[in-house]
Amino acid sequence: MISLETYIISTLVENKPGVLQKVSSMFRSRGFNIDSISVGPIESSDISRMTITIKGDERTVDQLVKQLKKLIDVIEVNILDPKNTVYRELVLIKVNCKDTNDRNDVIIFSSIYNAKVVDVTKESMIVELTGTPDKIDSFIELLKAYNIIELARTGVTALARGNGNGTRGIY
Numbered sequence: 043m044i045s046l047e048t049y050i051i052s053t054l055v056e057n058k059p060g061v062l063q064k065v066s067s068m069f070r071s072r073g074f075n076i077d078s079i080s081v082g083p084i085e086s087s088d089i090s091r092m093t094i095t096i097k098g099d100e101r102t103v104d105q106l107v108k109q110l111k112k113l114i115d116v117i118e119v120n121i122l123d124p125k126n127t128v129y130r131e132l133v134l135i136k137v138n139c140k141d142t143n144d145r146n147d148v149i150i151f152s153s154i155y156n157a158k159v160v161d162v163t164k165e166s167m168i169v170e171l172t173g174t175p176d177k178i179d180s181f182i183e184l185l186k187a188y189n190i191i192e193l194a195r196t197g198v199t200a201l202a203r204g205n206g207n208g209t210r211g212i213y
Contacts, residue, residue, distance in 0.1 A: 046097045048077070050129060050200050051107060054117040057083050057090040061115045065092060068109060074098065078131070078197030089117065093129075093199045122200055129200035133178045134160070136168045138189035148188060155181050166191055 055061045062081055069076050077095040084091050096103065103121065111119045122129070139145040145167065152159055152169050155177065161168035171181055175198060182193065 046099060049096050049098060049103050050122040050124065050127060050198060051094040051096065051103075051110070052120045052122050052200060052202075053092040053094065053110065054084070054119075055090050055092055056115040056117065057088050058115065061090070062092070064113055064115060065094075065110065068113060069094075069096070069106065072106060072109070074102075074106060078195070080197040080199045082199075091199075093197070095198045120202075122202060126203050127200050128203060129174065129198050130172050131175050131178055131198050132170070132172050132196040133182070134168055134170055134192075134194045135182065135185055135190055136161075136166050136192040137185050138165065138191050139167050140165075144188055148185065151181070151184055157181065 053065070055065070062079075066076065066079070074096060077097060079092065079094050081090050081092045083089065096106070098106070107119050107121060110116055137144075137148055139148060145162075148167055148169065149159060151157075152171075155171055155173070157169045157171035159167055160170045169185075171178060173181075178195070182190070
């Protein structure tokens with residue numbers, strides 16, 4: 043049995059219409075699911091960083107990366123080494139708070155996880171948390187007991203540590 047590992051792919055692309063669609067179509071056409079994708083301009087507004095997380099085996103991911111690099115609008119592709127990478131995700135969670143005890147519990151849990159309460163109504167609270175996907179998953183699991191009304195996650199964004207590119211390989 044082939045072991046599936048999570049890979050973080052950092053890609054610099056031209057910041058123009060249709061590039062996200064071309065990249066996601068390339069993954070789709072090869073029957074590959076994207077676990078998360080985040081895109082935004084870098085310090086140069088004509089270039090965007092696309093951070094893509096996928097699950098796969100090393101051979102298949104290497105092939106996907108080579109195909110990705112062949113796209114005209116792709117400038118650079120790196121597979122980031124998780125040991126040498128800072129990666130984070132943002133989540134907003136709206137939780138039902140039927141009474142003061144629930145509200146206090148959510149505030150205490152938020153404090154423990156370094157989450158921030160960003161909205162409060164009589165019936166609910168919205169909590170914001172930034173962290174690794176595992177930390178976010180753990181926080182969500184904890185709040186399920188309080189009836190999560192809505193949830194929105196951004197997907198992983200990442201940068202290599204230090205001066206190097208912190209990659210497993212540049213393609």
